[in-house]
Amino acid sequence: MSVLAVTGGVGGAKLAVGLAHILKPDQLVFLVNTGDDFCHLGLHISPDLDTLVYSLAGVACPKKGWGRRDETWSFVKTLNDLGGPAWFQLGDKDLALHVYRTQILNDGGSLTDATKEIAEALDVKHSVLPCSDDPIATVVDSEVGELSFQHYFVKHQCRPRVKRIKYDGAEHARLNLSLDLATISMVVICPSNPYLSVDPILAIPDFRKFLQSPNVPVLAVSPIVQGRALKGPTTKIMTELGYTVDNKTVARHYKELLTGLIVDEGDATDCETIMSLGIECIARNTVMRTLDDRIRLAQETLEFGNTLAN
Amino acid sequence: MSVLAVTGGVGGAKLAVGLAHILKPDQLVFLVNTGDDFCHLGLHISPDLDTLVYSLAGVACPKKGWGRRDETWSFVKTLNDLGGPAWFQLGDKDLALHVYRTQILNDGGSLTDATKEIAEALDVKHSVLPCSDDPIATVVDSEVGELSFQHYFVKHQCRPRVKRIKYDGAEHARLNLSLDLATISMVVICPSNPYLSVDPILAIPDFRKFLQSPNVPVLAVSPIVQGRALKGPTTKIMTELGYTVDNKTVARHYKELLTGLIVDEGDATDCETIMSLGIECIARNTVMRTLDDRIRLAQETLEFGNTLAN
Numbered sequence: 001m002s003v004l005a006v007t008g009g010v011g012g013a014k015l016a017v018g019l020a021h022i023l024k025p026d027q028l029v030f031l032v033n034t035g036d037d038f039c040h041l042g043l044h045i046s047p048d049l050d051t052l053v054y055s056l057a058g059v060a061c062p063k064k065g066w067g068r069r070d071e072t073w074s075f076v077k078t079l080n081d082l083g084g085p086a087w088f089q090l091g092d093k094d095l096a097l098h099v100y101r102t103q104i105l106n107d108g109g110s111l112t113d114a115t116k117e118i119a120e121a122l123d124v125k126h127s128v129l130p131c132s133d134d135p136i137a138t139v140v141d142s143e144v145g146e147l148s149f150q151h152y153f154v155k156h157q158c159r160p161r162v163k164r165i166k167y168d169g170a171e172h173a174r175l176n177l178s179l180d181l182a183t184i185s186m187v188v189i190c191p192s193n194p195y196l197s198v199d200p201i202l203a204i205p206d207f208r209k210f211l212q213s214p215n216v217p218v219l220a221v222s223p224i225v226q227g228r229a230l231k232g233p234t235t236k237i238m239t240e241l242g243y244t245v246d247n248k249t250v251a252r253h254y255k256e257l258l259t260g261l262i263v264d265e266g267d268a269t270d271c272e273t274i275m276s277l278g279i280e281c282i283a284r285n286t287v288m289r290t291l292d293d294r295i296r297l298a299q300e301t302l303e304f305g306n307t308l309a310n
Numbered sequence: 311m312s313v314l315a316v317t318g319g320v321g322g323a324k325l326a327v328g329l330a331h332i333l334k335p336d337q338l339v340f341l342v343n344t345g346d347d348f349c350h351l352g353l354h355i356s357p358d359l360d361t362l363v364y365s366l367a368g369v370a371c372p373k374k375g376w377g378r379r380d381e382t383w384s385f386v387k388t389l390n391d392l393g394g395p396a397w398f399q400l401g402d403k404d405l406a407l408h409v410y411r412t413q414i415l416n417d418g419g420s421l422t423d424a425t426k427e428i429a430e431a432l433d434v435k436h437s438v439l440p441c442s443d444d445p446i447a448t449v450v451d452s453e454v455g456e457l458s459f460q461h462y463f464v465k466h467q468c469r470p471r472v473k474r475i476k477y478d479g480a481e482h483a484r485l486n487l488s489l490d491l492a493t494i495s496m497v498v499i500c501p502s503n504p505y506l507s508v509d510p511i512l513a514i515p516d517f518r519k520f521l522q523s524p525n526v527p528v529l530a531v532s533p534i535v536q537g538r539a540l541k542g543p544t545t546k547i548m549t550e551l552g553y554t555v556d557n558k559t560v561a562r563h564y565k566e567l568l569t570g571l572i573v574d575e576g577d578a579t580d581c582e583t584i585m586s587l588g589i590e591c592i593a594r595n596t597v598m599r600t601l602d603d604r605i606r607l608a609q610e611t612l613e614f615g616n617t618l619a620n
Binding site for chain 1 (some may be wrong): 351352353381382384385386387388389391392393394395401402403405406407409410412413416427428430432
């Protein structure tokens with residue numbers, strides 16, 4: 001039986017690394033957001049898959065959390081000099097991965113095939129699965145119109161006010177066909193942005209249905225710490241969508257799916273309200289600065305999950 | 311009126327740089343081999359166009375003659391680590407150009423459009439024209455079967471014995487539509503490999519017909535110096551095709567087109583035989599080690615052409 005970890009970008013990848021340190025490759029499967037995927041310069045770019053694979057392989061840039069460590073930037077600087085579209089920062093090493101993946105896709109392989117080959121080449125032993133091989137596109141409906149995720153996130157640096165977020169294609173997307181749900185004994189939603197990183201996965205009908213069944217505990221680590229997200233545009237987006245930025249909003253957001261929520265130790269007073277929604281809740285240190293933090297929080301998450309399974 | 315310089319790879323680009331130092335942008339047009347062009351990793355790569363543009367822009371690698379100076383190689387090293395096809399050495403800066411060109415082509419632009427944009431971005435003032443916007447592919451029929459040029463040249467490092475060389479598509483290719491032949495007062499065939507770099511251009515019916523008309527002097531600088539080519543596989547290929555490696559073979563090869571041939575000063579004794587074929591011939595120092603060498607030989611070539619025009 002395996003733990004299924006649902007994850008998006010940099011925050012989720014931190015807990016993912018902790019889980020991978022504790023659980024063996026046959027005990028853990030990652031299901032990763034593809035709503036941020038996009039085609040740029042003819043290349044298929046999968047930011048969340050790459051962040052996770054780089055993190056698991058130990059080659060992620062420790063400072064930025066995404067991209068590769070010891071990266072060089074000759075390509076994008078030269079592209080800029082030529083007048084080409086250089087708004088998306090593509091490192092020279094990172095680019096090799098995008099070119100390789102695009103080749104596999106153009107040769108008829110699936111995103112799952114490409115991810116498997118890349119993970120193997122980088123010596124990643126755990127299964128990393130795109131949430132679907134069907135295209136899902138996170139679209140931000142903003143004050144300046146609809147923006148594809150990367151245009152919102154990178155090109156416009158999250159500046160336009162968000163009105164609504166939708167997940168084009170998710171309704172008809174099939175859950176990754178390599179994932180055998182019968183083997184899953186626990187689901188962990190990693191501390192990624194609920195609206196941008198997790199919801200595109202939850203919007204896949206087969207997966208949502210699975211999470212709503214009572215057989216498997218579903219727990220989440222809240223990405224909110226004392227009224228704000230540690231990283232990225234979560235705080236801004238939640239505010240613009242009209243939500244209070246706190247763990248109670250996160251609990252309500254996942255309500256119909258969630259068995260348990262882990263909030264930061266500084267937010268321990270939220271536990272009571274969350275439990276009144278029918279969701280078990282514990283408070284732990286959820287700020288993961290070091291590898292030890294990641295492993296500790298992963299351990300605490302698994303222990304909490306085990307109590308919920310009984 | 312303009313000089314039309316017909317050129318291929320590294321050798322031709324040296325004389326081209328000399329010509330560009332002497333003639334103004336409205337006095338000189340380059341017509342460049344595209345028979346080596348190929349699609350690799352989804353990118354349209356035009357080695358001879360790039361060698362010329364980099365040379366004219368002063369950014370070519372002075373040691374190799376192709377690619378860019380101060381290049382970095384993170385991309386191709388990483389691609390190799392991933393298990394991708396890394397046999398074609400693509401520098402990180404060079405790659406930006408291929409990606410940019412491929413984008414323009416995918417957006418519906420022609421190779422002429424792409425080359426113009428790239429040349430402008432690199433501040434190249436002279437017109438650089440692909441010989442045709444229709445595809446021409448140099449194919450080497452070898453002892454191991456038919457090989458596309460780059461597979462022969464780079465992947466197999468010119469090892470297989472050559473039986474025949476053909477130029478797929480050339481027969482139906484239209485000469486570059488931006489080239490106004492009525493403005494051309496002299497044609498200079500630069501010292502590139504006759505079989506690999508020049509013949510694909512000469513195989514375009516419209517261009518061959520133009521060269522055979524008696525109105526415009528056509529001169530060539532021989533790529534052979536004292537029985538061998540200075541660079542590349544010319545010597546090996548000529549031998550395998552059954553030719554003696556000397557200027558007389560070059561003269562006979564271009565015979566029906568050529569008004570004058572410049573041979574190296576060490577081969578001055580060849581002039582008499584060549585003139586007996588009805589081709590004017592002079593001997594000069596054709597070994598271009600420095601920029602001064604390039605300018606001097608270009609000057610001598612233009613002077614020779616002017617005597618033939620009268």
